[in-house]
Amino acid sequence: MAKIRKFFYRLKDEGYSNWVFIFPSMILLAVFALPLAALVLRSINPNFFNDAFSEQAFKALKLSLVTSSITTIVAVVFGTPLAYILARWKIKHKSWIELLLDLPIVLPPSVAGLALLIAFGRRGLFGSTLSLLGISLPFTTAAVVLAQTFVAAPLYVRSARIGFFQIDKQLEESAHVEGANQWQLFSEVMIPLAGRTLISGAILTWTRALGEFGATILFAGNLEGVTQTMPMAIYLGFERNIGVALALSVALIFVSIILLMITKKLEKHED
Amino acid sequence: MKRLIALTLLLAVLLTACGAAVTSTPVPTTATEVPTLAPTAVPPTATPEPQTLTVFAASSLTGAFTEIGKAFEAANPGITVTLNFAGSGALRTQIEEGAPADVFASASGKEMDTLVTGNFITKDAPQIFLTNKLVVILPANNPSALEKLEDLSKPGIKLVLAAETVPVGNYARQALDKMNGSFGTDFKDKVLANIVSNEDNVKQVVAKVQLGEADAGIVYISDSIAAPDLKSIEIPTDLNVIAKYPIAPLTKSENADLAAKFTEYVLSAEGQAVLQKWGFAPIK
Numbered sequence: 001m002a003k004i005r006k007f008f009y010r011l012k013d014e015g016y017s018n019w020v021f022i023f024p025s026m027i028l029l030a031v032f033a034l035p036l037a038a039l040v041l042r043s044i045n046p047n048f049f050n051d052a053f054s055e056q057a058f059k060a061l062k063l064s065l066v067t068s069s070i071t072t073i074v075a076v077v078f079g080t081p082l083a084y085i086l087a088r089w090k091i092k093h094k095s096w097i098e099l100l101l102d103l104p105i106v107l108p109p110s111v112a113g114l115a116l117l118i119a120f121g122r123r124g125l126f127g128s129t130l131s132l133l134g135i136s137l138p139f140t141t142a143a144v145v146l147a148q149t150f151v152a153a154p155l156y157v158r159s160a161r162i163g164f165f166q167i168d169k170q171l172e173e174s175a176h177v178e179g180a181n182q183w184q185l186f187s188e189v190m191i192p193l194a195g196r197t198l199i200s201g202a203i204l205t206w207t208r209a210l211g212e213f214g215a216t217i218l219f220a221g222n223l224e225g226v227t228q229t230m231p232m233a234i235y236l237g238f239e240r241n242i243g244v245a246l247a248l249s250v251a252l253i254f255v256s257i258i259l260l261m262i263t264k265k266l267e268k269h270e271d
Numbered sequence: 272m273k274r275l276i277a278l279t280l281l282l283a284v285l286l287t288a289c290g291a292a293v294t295s296t297p298v299p300t301t302a303t304e305v306p307t308l309a310p311t312a313v314p315p316t317a318t319p320e321p322q323t324l325t326v327f328a329a330s331s332l333t334g335a336f337t338e339i340g341k342a343f344e345a346a347n348p349g350i351t352v353t354l355n356f357a358g359s360g361a362l363r364t365q366i367e368e369g370a371p372a373d374v375f376a377s378a379s380g381k382e383m384d385t386l387v388t389g390n391f392i393t394k395d396a397p398q399i400f401l402t403n404k405l406v407v408i409l410p411a412n413n414p415s416a417l418e419k420l421e422d423l424s425k426p427g428i429k430l431v432l433a434a435e436t437v438p439v440g441n442y443a444r445q446a447l448d449k450m451n452g453s454f455g456t457d458f459k460d461k462v463l464a465n466i467v468s469n470e471d472n473v474k475q476v477v478a479k480v481q482l483g484e485a486d487a488g489i490v491y492i493s494d495s496i497a498a499p500d501l502k503s504i505e506i507p508t509d510l511n512v513i514a515k516y517p518i519a520p521l522t523k524s525e526n527a528d529l530a531a532k533f534t535e536y537v538l539s540a541e542g543q544a545v546l547q548k549w550g551f552a553p554i555k
Contacts, residue, residue, distance in 0.1 A: 122414075123483040138484045139429065139467035221468025221479070222434065236471060239360035240436035242367070 036253065043246040051247035059225045060233035061251065067144045067229065068152075068209035074145070075153035075205045080198070083157045084186060087164035088172070101154045112150050113218025120146070120219075143220035144227050148209035155208055159201025163194030196267060203263040207256055321349045324529050325371060327362040328354060329378035329516065330472040331403065331439065331491050335549035336376065342545065343536050350529065358437045358472040366391055366521065373524040374533050376400070376516060379438035383517045390522065397517040400537050401551040404511045405439070405446055406492045407504040408480050415486040420504060421454050423487060424461035431476050431485035434469035439476075442512040443489040449510045477501075496550030516551075 051057070086094060104112060119125050120137045130137065137143045167190060175185045191198070213231035220227040222236065230252050237245035324343075328336045333356045340352035355362070355372070363382040366372055367389060375392070377383045386392045409417055415428045423430065433440030447459040467485065470476045476488040477498050487504075491514065495503045518537055520530035536542050543553035 117482065117484070121482060121484050217471070221431070222470065223466065223468050227468065236434055236436060236469075238364055239358050239434070239471065242364050 039246065039249055039253070043243075043250045045243070047243050048247050048250075051241075051244045052251050054244070056224060056228075056233060057244070057248055057251070060228050060230045060248070061255075063141070063144070063225065063228065064210055064230040064252075065255075067141065067148060068206050068212075070145050071148040071152055071209040072156075072202050072206045074149050075156040076198070076202055079153055079157040080160055083160035084164050084190065086157075087161045088190075101157055104150055104154050105158075109147075109151055109212065109214025109216075110218060113147060113215035116143075116147060116150060116215065116219040138219060139221045139223065139227060141220075141226055144216055144229060147215035147219045148212045151212050151215050152205045152208035156198075156201040156205040159197050159204060160194065163197025163201070164190055166197075167193050199266050200263050203259055203266075207259050210252070210256065210259075321351070322526055322529055323351045323353055324373050324526055324533055325353045325355065326374045326376065326533065327366065327370070327372040328356055328376040329359045329362070329438070330356050330474050331378055331493055332356065332376055332516075333474065334497050335493070335546050335551065338549070339537060339542055339545050342541065343533060346536070347532070352533070358433075360436050360438075361471075371525075372521055373526050373530040374518065374520050376518040376537070377438075378403075378514060378516055379441070380515060380517055382438070383519065386519075386521075392519045393522055396519040398519065398534070398538060399515045399554055400518045401516050401543075401546050401554055403491045403493055403514040403516065403551050404508075405442055405489055405506050405514075406495045407506065408477065408488050408490055408495050408498070409486065409502040409504065410480055410483045411500050411502060412483070413486075413502055414483070417487055417504065420450065420506065420510070421458075423465065424454070424458055426461070426465070428465050428486045429467045429484070430462065430465040431468050431470060431479045431488045432466055433473050433476055433490075434471060437470075437472055438514065439473045439489075439491060440469065442514055445512045446489070446506060446510060449512075453510060491550075493550035 085091065086097065091097075117124060117138065119127075120130065120143075121127050122131065122136060122138065137146065171189055171193070172185060175189050180188070211231060212229070213235065216227065216229060217232060217235070222228050222232050228236075230248060234245050234248045234252070237248060326336065326340065336354055336356070340354055344350055344352055355365075355370075357365075359377045359379055359382045362372075362375065362377070363385055366375060366386060375383070375386065380397075383392065383397045387394055387397065407417075407420065407423065415422075415425065417423070417425070417428065422428070432443050435441055435444060444459075444463075447462055450462075451457075451459050468479065470479065473490050473494055476485075476490050477494050479485045480488040480501060481498060495501060518534055520527060520534055524530045537546075538554070547553045
């Protein structure tokens with residue numbers, strides 16, 4: 001009670017001007033909180049466990065976790081060198097490369113899916129070359145990973161670039177004076193110092209890949225156990241039985257919360 | 272702590288506000304408010320009230336209902352027809368969740384029955400307004416050289432169907448059951464093993480075949496007529512499944528008269544002629 005009284009005193013003292021900040025913030029938070037709360041409330045019913053632990057749900061969750069993990073590994077392996085170049089090297093046309101990396105973040109995933117299909121589909125620009133090698137991407141798990149990489153990997157590169165960029169120039173110079181080569185500088189100075197942003201970037205990519213839907217349904221299709229990820233199972237559940245869609249949504253929210261909490265922990269730990 | 276209290280207060284305020292908003296402003300009000308102000312300036316009989324009619328229709332009706340909607344608007348000045356196309360099951364769920372629809376045109380009786388059970392539609396309201404049947408579609412260059420129905424079981428071909436939860440996907444599986452009788456008992460299993468994707472609506476199946484990503488798809492004959500660049504393999508009547516499409520106005524419709532009028536129009540000679548043009552079999 002005392003706290004409530006103190007709260008109102010404070011409002012009075014400051015001439016209610018606090019509300020200029022509090023009210024809009026609350027409205028925006030409500031926009032996020034209300035639908036999620038409604039979803040969780042509505043999913044609480046006797047069928048929840050049947051719906052959430054069906055074989056289809058299990059396959060979809062497994063596929064989602066496997067593909068999004070591979071996507072994250074791909075993003076780290078190929079994205080770290082790219083982020084390093086962008087942050088520390090003097091190269092031409094850097095802003096164009098950065099633009100190319102930002103585009104997948106702002107484009108709707110449906111555009112990404114269509115672009116992938118037009119490029120790597122059977123009749124796509126590179127489709128005939130790929131089929132000569134015996135590779136056909138659409139409708140495969142590899143297509144799911146490619147769609148997720150297109151949409152989610154730029155988030156890692158962006159985060160890692162900022163991490164590398166913030167490292168003091170003097171550290172780099174003194175490493176050079178000590179006789180460190182490019183690789184030693186990278187692995188012994190840069191990676192440890194940028195570690196936190198690398199990890200939080202990787203988790204951001206992971207969660208985004210976990211939620212990928214638009215590019216996947218266009219490019220990879222929907223087949224249980226092969227290309228049917230959680231978001232896809234949720235979308236099709238909506239057509240058949242909203243209970244299944246609700247249960248899977250809640251499960252996905254739960255997994256996302258865990259991943260985000262790990263990120264927060266890592267950030268705190270590093271501070 | 273105090274933030275939490277403020278948040279709770281705000282949520283309470285917001286929830287009541289939302290509740291009030293829903294009950295006090297039904298969707299079509301914006302459209303009907305204009306004429307209530309107008310009578311002083313315009314004689315009452317001069318122009319009919321502008322009204323909006325919202326029609327939820329199965330994906331396969333996309334072309335036909337777009338045309339019927341325009342014809343209905345032309346025949347009834349002041350009326351705007353808003354169309355929402357998706358898989359019949361998705362539309363049914365949207366209606367159950369309170370989407371403001373006036374008319375529902377479904378590709379299967381099942382979705383209609385569910386809505387009748389839930390009191391969203393009156394028991395005797397649904398009327399069959401067309402029939403449709405299945406056909407196998409192939410890309411123009413027919414990469415896997417498919418020529419007859421039996422070829423669907425060739426190992427390794429890429430077959431795309433609609434998901435089993437979508438009416439056309441369900442009909443396709445029923446047809447495969449019938450084919451088991453003619454082509455051997457393991458025919459259906461072999462065909463199902465060739466599926467590379469279960470799409471969420473019939474137009475996506477057509478798109479995947481048109482793009483050449485799939486070697487074959489099973490869709491409605493109306494869809495193959497709407498996509499003349501595709502090749503097709505006919506399914507004989509005894510192996511085919513006849514889809515009966517029901518239409519009905521919704522009990523919660525704010526424009527009951529108009530909804531009934533639209534349903535009548537679809538069943539009229541004019542409406543049926545448009546449906547026939549788009550490859551459906553008219554009922555009259």
